[in-house]
Amino acid sequence: MTPTKISITINGSLYDVSPEMTVLEAARSVGINIPTLCHYKGVHEDGRCRICVVEIKGQRVLQASCVYPVANGMEITTDSDEIRNLRKTILELMLGGHPSDCLNCEKSSGCVLQDLAYEYGARIGEFNQIRKQVPVSDPNPLIIRDMNKCIQCGLCVAVCEDGVLDVNFRGVRTAMTPAFNRCLEETPCTFCGMCISVCPTGALSEKMAVGAGRAHQLKRTLTTCVYCGCGCTIELQTRDDRLVKITSSPENPENGNFTCIKGRFGYDFVHHKERLQTPLIKNDNGTFRVAGWDEALDLIADRLAGIKSQHGPDALMAFSSARITNEENYTFQKFFRAVIGTNNIDHCARLCHAPTISGLAKTLGSASMTNPIADIEHSRTLLVIGSNTTEQHPFVASKMKKAVARGANLIVCDPRQIPLTQYATLWIRHRPGSDAALLCGMMNLIISNDWIDHDFIRNNTEGFDRICQSVQPYTLQKTSLITGVSPDLIERAARLYALEKPSGLYYAMGITQHTTGTDNVYAVSNLCLMTGNIGKPGAGLNPLRGQNNVQGSCDMGALPNVYPGYHKVIDLTAMKKFAAAWGVDSLSTKPGLTLTESFDAMLDGRIRALWAVGENPMMSDPDVNHVESALKKLDFMVVQDLFLTETAKLAHVVLPSASFVEKDGTFTSTERRVQRVRAGISPVGSSRTDWQIVADLAGRMGYQGMGWENSLQIMDEIRSLIPFYHGITYQRIEKRGICWPCPSLDHPGTPLLHLDGKFTGGKGQFMPVEFNEPAELPSEEYPLTLTSGRILAHWHTGTMTRRSRGIAALNPLGFVEINTEDAELLDISQGELVRVISRRGSVDVPARIGEMTPPKVIFMTFHFHEHNVNVLTNDVRDPVSQIPEFKVCAARVEKISV
Amino acid sequence: MKTFLIKGIDAINPLEIESYIENASGYQAVEKVLKQIRPDELIAEIEAAGLRGRGGAGFPTHIKWRSAAGSDADQRYIICNADEGEPGTFKDRFLLEHNPHLIIEGMLISGYALSATVGYIYIRGEFTEAVELIKKAIDAAYRRGFLGTDILGSGFDFDLKIALGRGAYICGEETALINSIEGKRGEARCKPPFPATAGLFGKPTVVDNVETICNIPFIIRNGSKWFSSIGIPGSHGTKLFAISGCVEKPGVYEAEMGVRLSDLTDMAGGIRKGSRLSCILCGGASGGWLKPDSLDIKMDFESLKKVGSSLGSGAVSFFDDNCDLLELVEKNISFFADESCGNCTPCREGTAQLQRYISRIIDGENSRDILDKLKRIADTMLKASRCGLGQAAPVSILSAMRVFPELFDKANGRN
Amino acid sequence: MPEKELREKLEAVLDSYQYQREGLLPALKVVQDETGHLDPTCICFLSKRLRIPESTIYGTGTFYSLHTTEKLGRYTVRVCNSIVCHSQSGKELLDYIEKRLSVKPGETTADGLFSLEEAACLGACDRSPVIMVNETTYYRVTPEYFEEIITNLQPESEIADNGGECR
Numbered sequence A: 001m002t003p004t005k006i007s008i009t010i011n012g013s014l015y016d017v018s019p020e021m022t023v024l025e026a027a028r029s030v031g032i033n034i035p036t037l038c039h040y041k042g043v044h045e046d047g048r049c050r051i052c053v054v055e056i057k058g059q060r061v062l063q064a065s066c067v068y069p070v071a072n073g074m075e076i077t078t079d080s081d082e083i084r085n086l087r088k089t090i091l092e093l094m095l096g097g098h099p100s101d102c103l104n105c106e107k108s109s110g111c112v113l114q115d116l117a118y119e120y121g122a123r124i125g126e127f128n129q130i131r132k133q134v135p136v137s138d139p140n141p142l143i144i145r146d147m148n149k150c151i152q153c154g155l156c157v158a159v160c161e162d163g164v165l166d167v168n169f170r171g172v173r174t175a176m177t178p179a180f181n182r183c184l185e186e187t188p189c190t191f192c193g194m195c196i197s198v199c200p201t202g203a204l205s206e207k208m209a210v211g212a213g214r215a216h217q218l219k220r221t222l223t224t225c226v227y228c229g230c231g232c233t234i235e236l237q238t239r240d241d242r243l244v245k246i247t248s249s250p251e252n253p254e255n256g257n258f259t260c261i262k263g264r265f266g267y268d269f270v271h272h273k274e275r276l277q278t279p280l281i282k283n284d285n286g287t288f289r290v291a292g293w294d295e296a297l298d299l300i301a302d303r304l305a306g307i308k309s310q311h312g313p314d315a316l317m318a319f320s321s322a323r324i325t326n327e328e329n330y331t332f333q334k335f336f337r338a339v340i341g342t343n344n345i346d347h348c349a350r351l352c353h354a355p356t357i358s359g360l361a362k363t364l365g366s367a368s369m370t371n372p373i374a375d376i377e378h379s380r381t382l383l384v385i386g387s388n389t390t391e392q393h394p395f396v397a398s399k400m401k402k403a404v405a406r407g408a409n410l411i412v413c414d415p416r417q418i419p420l421t422q423y424a425t426l427w428i429r430h431r432p433g434s435d436a437a438l439l440c441g442m443m444n445l446i447i448s449n450d451w452i453d454h455d456f457i458r459n460n461t462e463g464f465d466r467i468c469q470s471v472q473p474y475t476l477q478k479t480s481l482i483t484g485v486s487p488d489l490i491e492r493a494a495r496l497y498a499l500e501k502p503s504g505l506y507y508a509m510g511i512t513q514h515t516t517g518t519d520n521v522y523a524v525s526n527l528c529l530m531t532g533n534i535g536k537p538g539a540g541l542n543p544l545r546g547q548n549n550v551q552g553s554c555d556m557g558a559l560p561n562v563y564p565g566y567h568k569v570i571d572l573t574a575m576k577k578f579a580a581a582w583g584v585d586s587l588s589t590k591p592g593l594t595l596t597e598s599f600d601a602m603l604d605g606r607i608r609a610l611w612a613v614g615e616n617p618m619m620s621d622p623d624v625n626h627v628e629s630a631l632k633k634l635d636f637m638v639v640q641d642l643f644l645t646e647t648a649k650l651a652h653v654v655l656p657s658a659s660f661v662e663k664d665g666t667f668t669s670t671e672r673r674v675q676r677v678r679a680g681i682s683p684v685g686s687s688r689t690d691w692q693i694v695a696d697l698a699g700r701m702g703y704q705g706m707g708w709e710n711s712l713q714i715m716d717e718i719r720s721l722i723p724f725y726h727g728i729t730y731q732r733i734e735k736r737g738i739c740w741p742c743p744s745l746d747h748p749g750t751p752l753l754h755l756d757g758k759f760t761g762g763k764g765q766f767m768p769v770e771f772n773e774p775a776e777l778p779s780e781e782y783p784l785t786l787t788s789g790r791i792l793a794h795w796h797t798g799t800m801t802r803r804s805r806g807i808a809a810l811n812p813l814g815f816v817e818i819n820t821e822d823a824e825l826l827d828i829s830q831g832e833l834v835r836v837i838s839r840r841g842s843v844d845v846p847a848r849i850g851e852m853t854p855p856k857v858i859f860m861t862f863h864f865h866e867h868n869v870n871v872l873t874n875d876v877r878d879p880v881s882q883i884p885e886f887k888v889c890a891a892r893v894e895k896i897s898v
Numbered sequence B: 001m002k003t004f005l006i007k008g009i010d011a012i013n014p015l016e017i018e019s020y021i022e023n024a025s026g027y028q029a030v031e032k033v034l035k036q037i038r039p040d041e042l043i044a045e046i047e048a049a050g051l052r053g054r055g056g057a058g059f060p061t062h063i064k065w066r067s068a069a070g071s072d073a074d075q076r077y078i079i080c081n082a083d084e085g086e087p088g089t090f091k092d093r094f095l096l097e098h099n100p101h102l103i104i105e106g107m108l109i110s111g112y113a114l115s116a117t118v119g120y121i122y123i124r125g126e127f128t129e130a131v132e133l134i135k136k137a138i139d140a141a142y143r144r145g146f147l148g149t150d151i152l153g154s155g156f157d158f159d160l161k162i163a164l165g166r167g168a169y170i171c172g173e174e175t176a177l178i179n180s181i182e183g184k185r186g187e188a189r190c191k192p193p194f195p196a197t198a199g200l201f202g203k204p205t206v207v208d209n210v211e212t213i214c215n216i217p218f219i220i221r222n223g224s225k226w227f228s229s230i231g232i233p234g235s236h237g238t239k240l241f242a243i244s245g246c247v248e249k250p251g252v253y254e255a256e257m258g259v260r261l262s263d264l265t266d267m268a269g270g271i272r273k274g275s276r277l278s279c280i281l282c283g284g285a286s287g288g289w290l291k292p293d294s295l296d297i298k299m300d301f302e303s304l305k306k307v308g309s310s311l312g313s314g315a316v317s318f319f320d321d322n323c324d325l326l327e328l329v330e331k332n333i334s335f336f337a338d339e340s341c342g343n344c345t346p347c348r349e350g351t352a353q354l355q356r357y358i359s360r361i362i363d364g365e366n367s368r369d370i371l372d373k374l375k376r377i378a379d380t381m382l383k384a385s386r387c388g389l390g391q392a393a394p395v396s397i398l399s400a401m402r403v404f405p406e407l408f409d410k411a412n413g414r415n
Numbered sequence C: 001m002p003e004k005e006l007r008e009k010l011e012a013v014l015d016s017y018q019y020q021r022e023g024l025l026p027a028l029k030v031v032q033d034e035t036g037h038l039d040p041t042c043i044c045f046l047s048k049r050l051r052i053p054e055s056t057i058y059g060t061g062t063f064y065s066l067h068t069t070e071k072l073g074r075y076t077v078r079v080c081n082s083i084v085c086h087s088q089s090g091k092e093l094l095d096y097i098e099k100r101l102s103v104k105p106g107e108t109t110a111d112g113l114f115s116l117e118e119a120a121c122l123g124a125c126d127r128s129p130v131i132m133v134n135e136t137t138y139y140r141v142t143p144e145y146f147e148e149i150i151t152n153l154q155p156e157s158e159i160a161d162n163g164g165e166c167r
């Protein structure tokens, strides 16, 4: 048994410390500081720089405290004239090759080396200049690499997850550079910028922030990243009410230093010249004119009231947004329910995880990740299906890569050779749309080999018998035939997932965006339940929610069938509760239209007016030609956004909203963690936060229930109505977010759902599943399968990332991925502009030829309005959840003749 | 004077396993060990013999062995360090080229002591001839059943592999060597953990010098008492000395620990005719300088340490007055600058700085400042470098400053 | 992709180490021997086969002095430049070879035949000065002996055959 405490002497005083500590940790734990340069707990503990050396009695030489373990009775001296002199010499040795341009260095005042040099009186030029100065020449738009200032601490190498940098050469030639000293753009660099965040000197810095301000001149505001559901904490660095740069915030317990390219570099859209600064009203000739807020809001109030009285409240439709805060979503749905009187409100969750909501609500009782992201550390096996995690949930992928490095098994099921396949133990390349068959085949194997968890099934679930029958037809041979995956691979995957537990299952849009979306969700749920991989650390069924606040928007009731907190609108008790809370006599109990259904309703005149906040259906929805004709039929349309998007152009009134850096509130991340959003600058131009706009309008329409002064008051209202948010106050989440459910002020939150198999809805339900082919299969005329998705650097319809200079410069154009084989058949060369045609339209786009997609499959994104895949996608929908089949349609590629 | 390691070595044909078996009682020790001795008894025997490592540090061999044998693990490794790269040292190469089977036998016994079933011989890539010989010898040993599974029917399995150095002196340092076998940069690791607890692939590992390994079969054959009766108290057994420079017969000589330097010089035929001895470097590039009048000194770990030199791996290089001592000092430090692994600041920067300062002195610069800076850097390297390379690099400079202060007079501004 | 023959050689080496990192240095030896340097296409190939980033392979490769980033000539002459050889006529020998080949250490002759490198102690200080030409070591080398060595150099393949041979 190791003792819990040991005694050591530091600088003459006796202390009790944990035997697991290093000397550095022990010293710091008792308030004694030792300088460090190369040390980063858990990331880089290598004792390279030697600045942290201390004297340990009985030892011939000094030891680097950052890596030296304490031992009972150890006598340590952390500071003496001799030690100070050594540290000074070490610093001066580092400075032996250092340029003396602190005057112009970006890092000045935020430079660890500079601070230490000051503290120890170390001077540049004390020793010989022994290095040849090299030009600072990497042409990439985001990262400056000035190797003359590098002190070889090794942190950038340690933190790089893309394998871009490593230590090269030796001795004084040692350099932290890419292979062959290539430029970053010629390497696998994804420009996450983490290397900058750990560099203690000016060797690595942000190119776009040059000259914009020194560390001490910048104001720092902690907030939550707006780009994806990972919910990374970031820091806004502002000066004179302008956003200058974004950095990671190493101390935060969730993502620490981690951000992706979007989080760190996708910020300059904020001050982009095209940002909407004032309301716009459309003239009769179709052009816009600038208007004041009063005029615009009065006009909207007037028109909405008019349409409501003429056609009834259900002729109005609201598109809320997974981009905006909980407080704003809450406000917006409250407005439509309490002021307009309709449940016609929906948002883009419809397009991503609607099947998760409908499916998991049935099987598990709640539709969100069951386990926190940090839990990946505890998994022995990870099964990732239908999720390009590295590009869509970079932080989650980062955890997965670390898990693999520590020895976890990773099974990746994806038709495309997504980046995660590089780390995979098994890569299952199934045919697009054959997910359910694959899963049923695995289940059949697991059942017939008796790899199931009998106790769990007996005690915690219902309906297992049904499932046994339904998967029986999916023999290994049949499954292999449908999916195109070798039987051996299917068997190995089933074995790993079922036996090497705990196994965490992660899925995203590759599962949901199908006409069989809900069935697919049932299938993953069944697999998870029969192996008992739920309710335990390291296990879980984890739908990766896409947008920054898609979880929150659903929680807030921006859905046509539920109030905040998932109370059904058809439930009279719920209706009465909310009516009372909102100060109205009654609310509509008729479920509203979904976003996808609403376009047909616009075409046939049932919907007359639309108010869309932060949504761009003209790019994000399938078959945009159809969307366009629907929107054009509307009597009145309001769009509230940052830019004049493709959708906004069709609006009658456009309202400028404040971006996430200009507002307060909360986002709820994919792991159900409610986190703070804080304003770093005031709203740009005369833009206003979304809740303020809606509340103002409500007032103009005579509603008294939105007299809030700030987002805090809205949160208090939310907490009073949603029991699982009740304990989450701003004060409590000041430093770290809380995962719901959190029913009371002293409740710590619930990162892990269904603990020990106790499901919210009673018992876990098995739901029988049949495999069905996608709606549109390749034909003679359209011989290819087109699948769609996103890329790491861009976000959705590109409104923000394409207006971020660096990101746009690195990723200027869209593309269609074609397999080499098909490209040869069609005589297409790399980068050639080709025409992609489906039954719904055609798009000209450059070809990207390679092995990313298998033969006969092509891939495109919806980031680029110039060649948007949604011109081609099919708007057939899953009958249960109404999600469109983005992931599969039939298409052909043509060479454009000159 | 008793010698045994290389005595009669000419009678052994390194290409023939039979020759080793017949002419040198080869593989008898391993047979005895496998049949009669338990691993813990074996370690006790080595302890009683008082064998200290011949790779340079003189660390008692049994301590490493016992620590590795005692750590809980599913695999352990024994590594023979044949990376001999210390300038002036060539005794391991001699053993490799003249008696490869002795090394194999020593490895077998060491492996058995540690319950290690896999051993490595890490050889400098430049030793192409030795590599070929060792490869052939290992093949022969496999064919004769000395390597592989169930060796001599004892149930003990042992595989012996070869790993090649690719040109890096630092890979002689045990943790750097381990990194190199693992296919990584040969940077020294932070210790603790020591290899005996977490070495190759994270498993308990012992790294022993070629000469150390070669001593093992003799200790087993003749007993610890016999071994400890050779040499002097604290430094038992014999030592191989690599004698080079201005002597009549440079070469590898074996002598008891504690032999006088003058006797060694005589063994090598004395100072070459026509040469006038000007200085002696003991212990290779990391060692210290001796004046020509110190031939009286005893050659063992403690005696040499006392006079600011070191036994090291047993290199003794003689220089005559045709050599420019400062130039030799510069050669030495530039060797370290080239070979520094580049990991830790004091060594990476310090070796390069020292080299620059010595060249500046050679170029005739004079200022007190330079010597102060030299000392400051040297002191920092000695105390704050991560591994033995950085800690040893300034030694020969400091030694030169102490033994031949007049060389630095000019730089001191005194001339 | 490296040429087929080289690729097969590399696969064989990697295979004998079960595609573990341990096989990297043996594979890099093949790359250096066959291509004369750390060839980028080979490194890319090894990176894919071993699933190690190119930067790591390059970083590992460049650590070791027997690997070069510049292409070496057909014959690499390594002259021991440590104290003993240096003081035992090694310095004069190096001067001679530099003049004879008209290159400085680290350079390759214009015809691509010879590269000259300084070597750390080659472990034969009792027979200094020592040089290596490719895999063969030569002892007590004088200018005359050096002339003899280079005139007797045979085509690469034959040299490799009698590798091991020494004086």
Ligand SMILES: Cc1cc2nc3c(=O)[nH]c(=O)nc-3n(C[C@H](O)[C@H](O)[C@H](O)COP(=O)(O)O)c2cc1C
Pocket (backbone or CB within 6 Å): B052, B053, B054, B055, B056, B057, B058, B059, B061, B081, B082, B083, B084, B085, B086, B169, B170, B171, B172, B173, B174, B175, B207, B208, B209, B210, B212, B213, B387, B388, B389
């Ligand atoms: C820079 C450096 C180089 C070394 N080179 C060698 C070497 O070439 N051969 C060797 O046996 N030991 C060398 N050593 C010593 C080893 O680290 C280690 O102590 C030795 O292999 C242990 O074996 P022993 O106990 O049998 O001496 C070196 C140490 C350092 C610090």
Ligand code: SF4
Pocket (backbone or CB within 6 Å): B170, B187, B188, B339, B340, B341, B342, B343, B344, B345, B347, B348, B385, B386, B387, B388, B389, B390, B391
């Ligand atoms: S002392 Fe030199 S060789 Fe040793 S770790 Fe430091 S840099 Fe590397």
Ligand code: FES
Pocket (backbone or CB within 6 Å): A035, A036, A037, A038, A039, A046, A047, A048, A049, A050, A051, A052, A053, A064, A065, A066, A067
């Ligand atoms: S902080 Fe400990 S060695 Fe760098």
